[in-house]
Amino acid sequence: MRAERAQIAVVGAGPAGIAAAVAARSCGAQVLLLDDNPDVGGQVWRRVQSGAAGGWRERVKQSGAEIRSGVTVFDAARIGGRVLLRCESAAGARVIDAERVVLATGARELFLPFPGWTLPGVFGVGGLQALVKNGLDVRGKRIVVGGSGPLLLAVAAYLSERGAKIELIAEQAEKSRMLGFAGAMVRQPGKIWQGAKLRASIIDVEYRFGAWIAEARGDDRVRQAVMNDGRVIEVDAIACGYGLVGNTQLAQVVGADVVHQASAKGKDSRDGKSQKRTDLSTGVSYGRVVVDDVMRTSVEGVLCAGEPLGIGGVETSLVEGTMAGYTAASRDDLARGLIPRRRRERAFAEALERAFALREDVLCLARPETIVCRCEDVTMARIAACDHWRGAKLLTRCGMGPCQGRVCGAAVEAMMGWAVRDVRPPVFPVSMNALAATGGATEAE
């Protein structure tokens, strides 16, 4: 297959990718924007047309960037001074041969296994929101929203607006941790306002700190949520998520440096040694792509922006995407002008991470018989018998199924303290045809 040439290819059309495409186009560069969803917007702006979402959608459509939706990039490699992206879409397989690539691949939810979490009716928090945005009817459904982070409030408000009856919002962090966060919030009055508005919209819903779902009970579907204090709540659904994890797989596959920290105390596990989790009290963080001041990764021609650099939210993604777009278009000077703004946004994100750091209790909810890897039906007991992620993969097939460890990998990283670093292409399931057709593509059109 002959490869299609592009000057700048942006992978991911969430806020970071959109901003990168707009910035690069404003400098006159030719831009190809690729995303696996049917429309631009990423996670937060999925099906949202109003406000900032509408403005950025319009801006990118008017920018002259070529937008290709429904395209999955499953491999990336730097070959002969260019970056090759192997892609698949309904139209078939393709290889994009780009001078520069911006990886704006966003984040996914962190699911921590607990007894009953695989019952039908137990969703990820963002996952349920995405289903409702795509038409799932939750009117009159009794839902417990649990886990950690600001997404709980946002999703509870969204589901309530769509007619769901939110029984409880259970936030694992203690209220006292929010005090430390207050200082960072004061410097971001817009975010205080956003949070207050959301809370006001569901003021009658109980929002409990230091609370979590210990077990989901049911038969053919979930019927009850058992809370950590023993309270049993009758439910039609549970929405549970413990924050987000950056999608670093494509960056890892292309060879970019990714730092893994097992705990916020800075126990850097880059050395590759396996470790059993010892200190959980200070929270967990996951692989983050390493970039310089203007969003360049350690691989020449590959830039990265947004959530793969650490969970930062929409504003951070927008500023980093803009910086990456400028740098990709060789306007580092413009990118540098945004460094102070990025620093401010990142400081807020770090405060957020500290405030919602995961407590040990929620990392130990899985019982020996609890399934951790759903693709391959691997239980906690089998994983706990291993010493490191690679061993667990080889001995149990954990992480070897269709999700390729995107779900269980992050959970195991959190629960066991193992860095998940051996990512191999394809990073998404693809057809044999796509693999075969794009296999030897090194020649450009």
Ligand SMILES: Cc1cc2nc3c(=O)[nH]c(=O)nc-3n(C[C@H](O)[C@H](O)[C@H](O)COP(=O)(O)OP(=O)(O)OC[C@H]3O[C@@H](n4cnc5c(N)ncnc54)[C@H](O)[C@@H]3O)c2cc1C
């Ligand atoms: C399920 C979910 C729901 C969320 N809901 C909210 C919310 O309601 N409010 C809020 O403030 N924040 C929400 N967030 C957080 C939100 O993701 C970020 O604040 C913001 O969207 C980050 O922007 P981004 O551009 O960095 O990433 P994203 O918005 O995640 O965009 C990344 C895009 O890249 C695409 N992509 C990734 N890999 C590939 C690939 N290999 N090939 C092709 N395309 C690819 C993804 O499909 C996605 O469209 C949610 C996050 C998740 C995971």
